[in-house]
Amino acid sequence: MSLFSITGAHLAFGHVALLDGADFSLEAGERVGLIGRNGAGKSSLLTIVAGEAKPDDGLISRQQNLTTVYVPQEPAFDPEATVFDIVASGLGDTRSLLEQFDQVAHMLGEPEHDHDHEALLARMNTLQGQLDALDAWQWQTRVATTLQQLNLDGDVKAGALSGGLQKRLALARALVARPDALLLDEPTNHLDFDSIRWLEELMLSFGGSLLFITHDRSFLDRVATRIVDLDRGKLLSYPGNFTAYQERKAQQLEVEMVEQAKFDKLLAQEEVWIRKGVEARRTRSVSRIERLQKMRLDSAARRNVQGNVKLDVSQGERSGKIVAELTDVSKSYGERMIVDNFTTTVMRGDKVGLVGQNGAGKTTLLKLILGALQPDSGKVRTGTNLEVAYFDQMRAQLDPERSLADTIAPGSDWIEIAGNRKHVMSYLGDFLFSPERARSPVRSLSGGERNRLLLARLFARPANVLVLDEPTNDLDIPTLELLEELLTDYDGTVLLVSHDRAFLDNVVTSVIAAEGEGKWREYVGGFSDWQVQKARSDEMARAATAASNAAAAAANGKGAKDSASGRNAQRSVKLSFKEQRELESLPQQIATLEAEQKEIVDKLSNGTAFNKDAKEAQRLTERNGAIDEALLVALERWEALEAKSGGKA
Incomplete structure (x- = not known):
């Protein structure tokens, strides 16, 4: 059974139908990315799922005792409230129930309430059941653990937090409630790369269902298990991530364009037929006229794909080099x-x-x-x-x-x-x-x-x-x-x-x-290239630091010796036999790769390779790219081993 479903939903603001007979369901454990044009109604749908708004029409089905938490795009907090108190507020009625439980327990110990003893015991049992269901007895531990997981300081006031930390605070308040479904509106907006990566890992480890709106395609690719596209009032579902959605959506739009072109052509032909002269009118078919009237209505009701923004830059004169x-x-x-x-x-x-x-x-x-x-x-x-x-x-x-x-x-x-x-x-x-x-x-x-x-x-x-x-x-x-x-x-x-x-x-x-x-x-x-190069650079820096530390330790342990013998001893300590052989073989490996690459470039450079044998040309192109990667790895390995050996091959 779905956690939440809505059937035949209608929602309109003015003359614009945001939801036009839309159907949607959210299953347990899935992560759904909700996408669509600006103003299509995505945030409105999110508030409907959260129970904060209702559609104009449609059947809503919600699993009993379903807990949903909605995190808006721009969360607002009391700037004077502490982070701990704000996160604790996410527990909802838990603290109120605990206060009631303590009050009933206190009343049971007072003689003046002896005549209400049975009623108080019944009330205490009811409260205890509710608190057990909410796992409320350790609420302070839950809040502290959530703060630790999200790296937040509970004593800091909300007004002192940056925009990125305020988003973390909103997530902490949502997650402490342990919701069945977490609803996020543009969670990556204004976050930097580290915060987005952190959020991705957090969402991947979340045990409940996730419904989120974002325009971050990388986030969609990493997190979503299903894409739901709000397109012209309808909700269309595509299993998989954003890349899989793009392929299927393009195919669907192509089919739609062909079908609409056929429909428009037939409608035009029927309009010509209905306007024929008196003699032709005698042969009119009632059913054909009725079909034409229906086609006119269908055409008037059809919502075409919204046009794209037309971008063009008014270019100035060329700048200096x-x-x-x-x-x-x-x-x-x-x-x-x-x-x-x-x-x-x-x-x-x-x-x-x-x-x-x-x-x-x-x-x-x-x-x-x-x-x-x-x-x-x-x-x-x-x-x-x-x-x-x-x-x-x-x-x-x-x-x-x-x-x-x-x-x-x-x-x-x-x-x-x-x-x-x-x-x-x-x-x-x-x-x-x-x-x-x-x-x-x-x-x-x-x-x-x-x-x-x-x-x-x-x-x-x-x-x-x-x-x-x-x-x-x-x-x-x-x-x-x-x-x-x-x-x-x-x-x-x-x-x-x-x-x-x-x-x-x-x-x-x-x-x-x-x-x-x-x-x-x-x-x-681009970004991915920077990530790869940065990781390799950091690895080389760590290797160089380790080599430097090992050299210093060796020098301190053995004392001053002849410089040449010292260098040889240093290298013998740093490089294993296998590493020494690898260092000696790398120049020849690099030379072989460079020679192969030159041969491939020569074959591809005149442009005729693809005409003669397209498959072979494609293979050579892919091999050329692989050689680039292999050369980079070999050169970095050579540099690392040389640094470790004291600079001599």
Whole structure:
């Protein structure tokens, strides 16, 4: 039996049907990712499952004694309340029942209540059963254990917590109740990479059912066992993770388009038939006329796939070849070092991702690169002919009282995009804003709509450098994918701050990562490449430290000896016979791999290999990639063994 199910659900706000005869069920132990366009009604469905709202119509079935806990997108707490008390409040009536139990126990010990003895005993038994069912006797231990699991300090006041820690606090309050079903609305918003990974592990270890809304595709891939897509009022279920959903959804939309095209063609033919002359009317079939009337109704009721945002950048003139050059740059605030002796060069056309924990200083480094902030020491040289368009994650550029149209084109009805003049209403329509919405004030927009408006404003200005500070927050998945395509094809320079791992992988060509205490390091590739390179770099650093410690211990133990004999002794201690043989064989292995790779590149370089034998060409391409990996591993192993041996092969 399902924990929760809803059949034939209808829910509408104004003339828009968010749920239109929708069916949904949540099974025990499954983790369901709920996706859909901004404004489709996902949060409304979540509140219905939580029991905080009701549909306009539909049959709801809920398992008896089902415990659900809903964690909203922006949890709110009393800033003066302690973390311990807030988490304890998640126990619901438990503490109240304990107080009642203590009160009844006290009354049983007082002579004046002897005449109520039987009733009090019955009440105590009832309370004890309820408390046993809730496992309430050790409530303080439960709260303390939950705080420890989520790494929270129970004595701290909620007002002193960062946004990320407030999300942890909301989860702690939810988990202490040990719910059968946990409902999360955008749990990854504004979390950094470490917090998102922590949340993934927490959700994978959660024993109950999970229903969550997110636009983080990597999170969906890792956590979800089923995807439910809220599309045009219907809830469509797809077993598996987000990658599996994408394949099946694309196939489904393709079939739908073919069927609709057939339907539209038949309807057009029938409309021609019904309008034929007097002679043709004599041959009309009553059933055929009835079918036409039904087709007209079906056509009018059909909800087509919502159009996608149309993104296009109004590109400025080409910038200089060098966009920014930083040499030994440092910047601190008080005693806190934000950037420590950092050097980098950003070239025209680079797409650079800045990553790190919240508060690491990504925005500060952005301002240094753009020349908007002067360093304490070092040199910053900005390029020539820079036209910068800036996307602000705090949306401070938006005046809440202005209309959308006035925000895009102040005092004008027209805007110029990529050399073409366009009416502002038409341009806003490209970003899915209706004319009525375009006349509304900015304050009436949701978070996702404000981000869309910021993108519209950003792309309306000629620019050869796009600076995007957390552009992906609140954007739905189709808009994210379109933004990725636009940035990938963009000829200018992109500086991107984001915690969306898939977005970084699909857009950036290099990553500048915060490594603590003001240290920043640049890596080639996207997020996944950075993770691999960072792990290998850390492993090599640990190996070098271990080798250095072993060398120091050996030197202290044996005292001063002849330097040459000391080095030989040191190597004999550090390298086993197997490691020594491996070190001696690595140069030949590397040379063999490089020779094979050169031969493959020569075969593939003229472009005819795929015409002659496509399968063989594909095999050679895959082998070339495998050699790249093998060379990297071999070179790193060689370097590690050489370091361990004291630098001699």
